[in-house]
Amino acid sequence: MTIQGAPPSPREVDAVAAALREVLSDSVLRTDENVGALTTYRVGGRARLFVEVESSADLAALIAVTGQLSLPVAILGRGSNLLISDRGFAGLVVRLGEPFVEIEDLGSARVRVGGATSLPVAARRTAALGLTGFEWAVGVPGSVGGAVRMNAGGHGSDMAASVVSARVVDLARATVLDLGPDALEFGYRASAIAASQLVVSAELQLAEGDPASAEVLLSDIVRWRRENQPGGQNAGSVFTNPPGDSAGRLIDAAGLKGFRIGSAEVSEKHANFIQVDPDGLASDVVALMAAVIDSVEAETGIGLRVETRLLGFHTDVTKTMFDPRGSR
Numbered sequence: 001m002t003i004q005g006a007p008p009s010p011r012e013v014d015a016v017a018a019a020l021r022e023v024l025s026d027s028v029l030r031t032d033e034n035v036g037a038l039t040t041y042r043v044g045g046r047a048r049l050f051v052e053v054e055s056s057a058d059l060a061a062l063i064a065v066t067g068q069l070s071l072p073v074a075i076l077g078r079g080s081n082l083l084i085s086d087r088g089f090a091g092l093v094v095r096l097g098e099p100f101v102e103i104e105d106l107g108s109a110r111v112r113v114g115g116a117t118s119l120p121v122a123a124r125r126t127a128a129l130g131l132t133g134f135e136w137a138v139g140v141p142g143s144v145g146g147a148v149r150m151n152a153g154g155h156g157s158d159m160a161a162s163v164v165s166a167r168v169v170d171l172a173r174a175t176v177l178d179l180g181p182d183a184l185e186f187g188y189r190a191s192a193i194a195a196s197q198l199v200v201s202a203e204l205q206l207a208e209g210d211p212a213s214a215e216v217l218l219s220d221i222v223r224w225r226r227e228n229q230p231g232g233q234n235a236g237s238v239f240t241n242p243p244g245d246s247a248g249r250l251i252d253a254a255g256l257k258g259f260r261i262g263s264a265e266v267s268e269k270h271a272n273f274i275q276v277d278p279d280g281l282a283s284d285v286v287a288l289m290a291a292v293i294d295s296v297e298a299e300t301g302i303g304l305r306v307e308t309r310l311l312g313f314h315t316d317v318t319k320t321m322f323d324p325r326g327s328r
Helices: 010-023 056-066 119-128 135-139 144-150 211-228 247-253 282-300
Strands: 029-033 047-053 073-075 082-084 089-096 103-107 110-114 163-170 175-179 197-205 264-266 274-276 309-311
Touching: 010 029, 010 047, 010 056, 047 056, 056 089, 073 144, 082 282, 089 197, 103 119, 119 135, 119 144, 119 211, 135 211, 144 197, 247 282, 264 282, 274 282
Parallel strands: 047 089, 073 089, 082 309
Antiparallel strands: 029 047, 103 110, 110 197, 163 175, 163 197, 264 274
């Protein structure tokens, strides 16, 4: 989601805050929340309003209000694929709280997973249930809800391989939708889920397996990630892979490992990662993304597209970084 036009006035923000406080019972609405610190980049600014939803009743109350709001709404999961502008987000940021961290065994190798559940937890819990097919997610530090939205994947699989339905709340239209694979329109690191839609839960169809074998695979994936991908302040893969090639290979071939703009640097360990210094700037990350795109295109003629979601940036900053589907 990007910001367009003038930000809402303090009076408009106060009116929305008052309306939300009127209906929320278990959740606390906070103003001027440092949401940049809630992302894995750990840079970026503040949200004018922030609520972490702590009950299904509050979620229903929130839905009733948000469809009538006069300021933009954005969804925050675990912040592992998100970069927030240094100037912040002039609207309401919503995040699901602890009650939406759950894994329910439905039988027949099917589970329902709460949207706030972390992918590593879901991977380990489903393996412990004797189910296989979700081990790949143990190395991805996002939430299930965010993973459904972007069709996260790795190690030869993705969310589309197991999601049979998702319960989605549309905060802009005040509706609740149960979407199957056709309606979700999964593509490569993309889905039909819009920026104002919140994934409350997902049902996964897995397969019967052996917990001991699954544990070995989990350990192998974790070890591979540690050996091949950097830790620290990053948001995982920055660019989607072009057809038949690897974004990391193209960036490396362009000689960009270690290339730095201000507080942001292309990782020396994996060229499709951008590392940020402590107390760094989101503007440095975006500038580095743009420089990588320009350099790789000049070198190879291939236009890379950004996988990371950008929040609070002007449209003219981001319009060249996404294809139309990937920017949703």
